[in-house]
Amino acid sequence: MAKAPSRRSRPALTLAVVLLAFVTVPMSISGAAVALPGIGADLHTAGAPLQWVMNAYNLTFASFMLVTGSAADMVGRRRTFAAGAGLFAVGSLAAAVAPGIAVLDLARALSGVGAAGVFASGGAILATTFDGAARTRAFAALGSAAGLGLAAGPTLAGWLVGALGWRATFGLHALLVAVALAGIGHVAESRAEQRPRLDVTGAVVFVAGLGALVLGAVQGPEWGWASPGVPALLVIGVGLLVVFVVLQARSAAPLLDLSLVKDRRFLALCMVPVVSTFGFVTLLTYLPTYLVGASGLSPQRAGAVLLLMTAPVLLAPPLAGALVNRGVPARVLITVSLALFAGGNAWLTVITPSASVAAIAGPLLMVGLGAGLSFGVGDGAAMSLVEPERAGMATGFLNTMRIGSEAIVIAVYGAVLVSLISTRVGSQELAAKVAAGDLTGGAPGALAAGFTDALHIVLYGTAAVCVVGTVAIAAALARPRRRRDIAATSVPDDSSQSTTVA
Secondary structure: OEOOOOOOOOHHHHHHHHHHHHHHHHHHHHHHHHHHHHHHHHHOOOHHHHHHHHHHHHHHHHHOHHHHHHHHHHHOHHHHHHHHHHHHHHHHHHHHOOOOHHHHHHHHHHHHHHHHHHHHHHHHHHHHHOOHHHHHHHHHHHHHHHHHHHHHHHHHHHHHHHHOOOHHHHHHHHHHHHHHHHOHHHOOOOOEOOOOOOOHHHHHHHHHHHHHHHHHHHHHHHHOOOOOHHHHHHHHHHHHHHHHHHHHHHOOOOOOOHHHHHOHHHHHHHHHHHHHHHHHHHHHHHHHHHHHHOOOOOHHHHHHHHHHHHHHHHHHHHHHHHHHHOOOOHHHHHHHHHHHHHHHHHHHHHOOOOOOHHHHHHHHHHHHHHHHHHHHHHHHHHHOOOOHHHHHHHHHHHHHHHHHHHHHHHHHHHHHHHHHHHHHHOOHHHHHHHHOOOOOOOOHHHHHHHHHHHHHHHHHHHHHHHHHHHHHHHHHHOOOHHHOOOHHHOOOOOOOOOOOOO
């Protein structure tokens, strides 16, 4: 069991501190995407250096998640949370005052390391602070907080960029996390009863392996997928991750206990955010550029339209938590949420440059509802399968799957989109500009039509991936046929078990 907290816990204040940080971390992802055009114009940069404002954050965020999660179990979850929040605040402040793109990219990388510490330890803090139905409600609130960050990111960034400039976006992130840090003294410390030394070798191999894999994916569109560097990075990344698995199997105190991933239900639940990345996060990343470039909306207007997709993420997690507490099987809600991704992406092919907001409202709401339902129950069902002593490790692995898939899938999604646009506009360079929302390199009508055709194909492909993911995860979560009458063999469904969102 987890070591007893070092001081009397204050659950309400603990929840408030964690929620505020969890609002800010996803806001820094979605908000930065809207700020990119302003950053490029102000710092006179474009292409790969500009994209690394996003890539640097995602790369370190994904690579350090598992390490910070295991470290939280060993050195203390509150301590890891505070260190991560501090790094995030410093990185965001440095980004706000960066004199050039190189400093901005480095600052974003630092923020990503801090974000990993916040995400990996925040969920573990709540998992060891709350029990039963209270834990379900706490993590439903956490899902709403993450949804608020995603929803407020593009909208708030659009307003700030228009009124104060892009630097205000990163300044706000630093301020919000600083406020959360001010309440860290009210969070009780907890850690695993047995605290072996951190597996430094395993940590270095894992960070290097996942980092190489993500780097290869994000540089693929820039260098070309057939260039020697990209396959080399991908092979090195996969090879190092294989070495990491071998090391963990032989380690007495592994960074990742492989028994976690041998549990098919836990592993299936860790795949839920991967499907969510395909069905939801890709749209959150590329739909704003379509609305601004092809549809001619202002950044502020595009952010407002995206509320149709992001607002349900605020409302659905508490609803999902209440349904679970009333006996609705979590696996049913998870299956429904993933099916909504498939249906919403296929339906969104009605979008055209002249499409009204009403025409795309239905699919955006469907995708947003799917995200909200999975945020509300998926992570919680996974965490309820893990004993408190491994809460940080489990949260770290779960979020590694989430953030790692985001970095890789977004890069591949963008590469496919650019490639499809290129076949329609006749130039890879022009296609990259179009995919970024810049339609000034040719006839705007023709470029918008090419963008639309390419987006439709990608949306259908995404829907197909979501269908496959839905079927596979539903099958893995199904109760064993011979033991369906034994509640313990199913994903936790009732109010006596907890549902969390890390």
